[in-house]
Amino acid sequence: MKVGLTFNSIPEDYVRGESDRYAEFDDMSTINAIKGAIESGGHEVLLIEADENAYEKLKQSKLDIVFNIAEGLNGESRESQIPAMLDMLNIPYTGSNALTLGIALDKTRTKEILSYYKIPTAKFQLFKSPNDPLDKNLRFPLFVKPNTEGSSRGITGKSLVNNEKELRETAASIIKKYHQPALVEEFLDGREFTVSLIGNPSEIMPIVEITFDNLPEGVPKFDCYDVKWVWDSPDSEVETVICPAKIDKKLEDMIKRTALDTFQALECLDFGRIDMRLDRNGVPNVIDVNPIAGLIPDPKENSRFPKACYTAGMTYNQIILKIIESALKRIGK
Numbered sequence: 001m002k003v004g005l006t007f008n009s010i011p012e013d014y015v016r017g018e019s020d021r022y023a024e025f026d027d028m029s030t031i032n033a034i035k036g037a038i039e040s041g042g043h044e045v046l047l048i049e050a051d052e053n054a055y056e057k058l059k060q061s062k063l064d065i066v067f068n069i070a071e072g073l074n075g076e077s078r079e080s081q082i083p084a085m086l087d088m089l090n091i092p093y094t095g096s097n098a099l100t101l102g103i104a105l106d107k108t109r110t111k112e113i114l115s116y117y118k119i120p121t122a123k124f125q126l127f128k129s130p131n132d133p134l135d136k137n138l139r140f141p142l143f144v145k146p147n148t149e150g151s152s153r154g155i156t157g158k159s160l161v162n163n164e165k166e167l168r169e170t171a172a173s174i175i176k177k178y179h180q181p182a183l184v185e186e187f188l189d190g191r192e193f194t195v196s197l198i199g200n201p202s203e204i205m206p207i208v209e210i211t212f213d214n215l216p217e218g219v220p221k222f223d224c225y226d227v228k229w230v231w232d233s234p235d236s237e238v239e240t241v242i243c244p245a246k247i248d249k250k251l252e253d254m255i256k257r258t259a260l261d262t263f264q265a266l267e268c269l270d271f272g273r274i275d276m277r278l279d280r281n282g283v284p285n286v287i288d289v290n291p292i293a294g295l296i297p298d299p300k301e302n303s304r305f306p307k308a309c310y311t312a313g314m315t316y317n318q319i320i321l322k323i324i325e326s327a328l329k330r331i332g333k
Contacts, residue, residue, distance in 0.1 A: 037320035130172035190278025195259035196308035205308035209245035
């Protein structure tokens, strides 16, 4: 088969720990690893940067399927851009469709759907202005983050707020810097987990726990940008990821059920990852949905989706080919 690989690549001089501007994009080592994995299955691969020229390249390339990891350029529905083009051109692709990707990137819309299906998620309010009146039903401490960002962009030590003054200052900063509303949630102070799913129906990989016990004093005890990209990096001696998570059967079943319910509610396809935190009663609450899960190949990077799959005994090539296989079966090829 001729397989297109759509992506957004980070600039060569970009350093993740210094800025979050391109945090959602992939570096060429990841893109080339995916290309190599697809080629290991006997397929031809065409690399297509998801920029303003992508539509014409897709139209002219006579592709059998596209492996899509593109984050898109600009706008709150940017992850939907490539799938929408592919739908117009009638080219099948891996992963969730444009509607699901658009909804999942909008954290407030996602939480509204989860709430409709009675899937646990923290109480929340969307701040379009830092002067919006605070919902009296919300209780401090609260957690503030951009409404349509991924890869922990905009999540810092100041995201956890203990009073209304801190809340409004953080919301104002996010609104100004990211040009979008701020999502305000009740803070969940329990353990944090992430669940990787692959295939249709979804097969759940070993659960990953994000632990903050080993972080130095003063470092936030939640998955902020610095924890994810600085402390949890090949250059750091601090271990923040445990897989498989050390949990009892009851909690494992609760986490898996929540992950499956979430995947089904948002109609995610082929692969993805669900992030959760426990509330004060030990109930898993969904904090984020990632239909395009990160696929960094280097085990030292602790990319959570590959980490879970590696723990299940899969190789990187097997992960990538499994995603393609799942998409092909889904579309009847």
